[in-house]
Amino acid sequence: MTISNLDLPVQTLGFSLGDAEQLAGELALTVSNALRSAIAERGAATLVVSGGRSPIAFFERLAQQELDWAKVTVSLADERWVPVSHPDSNEGLLRRHLLQGPAAAARLVGLYQSAASLEQAAERADAVLAELPPIDVLVLGMGEDGHTASLFPDSPNLQQALDPRGTRRCLPMQAPTVPRQRLSMSLSLLASARLTLLALHGRGKLATLNQALAGEPYEAMPIRAFLARPLEIYWCP
Numbered sequence: 001m002t003i004s005n006l007d008l009p010v011q012t013l014g015f016s017l018g019d020a021e022q023l024a025g026e027l028a029l030t031v032s033n034a035l036r037s038a039i040a041e042r043g044a045a046t047l048v049v050s051g052g053r054s055p056i057a058f059f060e061r062l063a064q065q066e067l068d069w070a071k072v073t074v075s076l077a078d079e080r081w082v083p084v085s086h087p088d089s090n091e092g093l094l095r096r097h098l099l100q101g102p103a104a105a106a107r108l109v110g111l112y113q114s115a116a117s118l119e120q121a122a123e124r125a126d127a128v129l130a131e132l133p134p135i136d137v138l139v140l141g142m143g144e145d146g147h148t149a150s151l152f153p154d155s156p157n158l159q160q161a162l163d164p165r166g167t168r169r170c171l172p173m174q175a176p177t178v179p180r181q182r183l184s185m186s187l188s189l190l191a192s193a194r195l196t197l198l199a200l201h202g203r204g205k206l207a208t209l210n211q212a213l214a215g216e217p218y219e220a221m222p223i224r225a226f227l228a229r230p231l232e233i234y235w236c237p
């Protein structure tokens, strides 16, 4: 069950799953259990997820879980600065694959804002996120360059976004691939989550994780900022 050949920090749990279907199922169970506990303890739950290509199966499995979805708020760790109707929109992905059936009763707090510039959109998203309730569960992904959310190595604003005491909730970021213009939650907001899970598919990402564990500067591989905190990693080949 544990990920072999990886020297994980003590505060990190690593689970190795057989394939993408199993990973999606396990992740959906862990997330729904945590949301259910939050609802039982505090009357409501907040989930923040990542976009990209790999979370589709997880979203679909999570949508099938028995939950009081009307008490769940869902938001995004990051967004591509494209309208929600664009095929690259993370909010569009969420709407198509998670907020379906009973899960459509969840409240969605999206990051996309139409504005004159990316900077202005990020300021507007920052104001919207001021109303986001405390995050119960955060699900991150990671790119093979060590980015997570849209915290990309070499992006302008990265240092500000990685400041653990920073007060900005959302910042404009630049990705090396299209769509380049991104909005990302900052480390200070993401790291406030009660439970953080990292979902990784493929041997390439395991190699990236190893490299991240072996080095220091957060700016070179922003995922490192999360490896230094309590984290559960779900991996499949």
Ligand SMILES: O=C(O)[C@H](O)[C@@H](O)[C@H](O)[C@H](O)COP(=O)(O)O
Residues within 6 Å of the ligand: 050, 051, 052, 053, 054, 055, 077, 078, 079, 080, 090, 140, 141, 142, 143, 147, 148, 149, 150
């Ligand atoms: O909008 C995005 O692209 C994401 O939120 C991003 O941070 C993603 O999690 C990683 O790039 C991994 O993406 P995959 O899981 O699709 O490889």
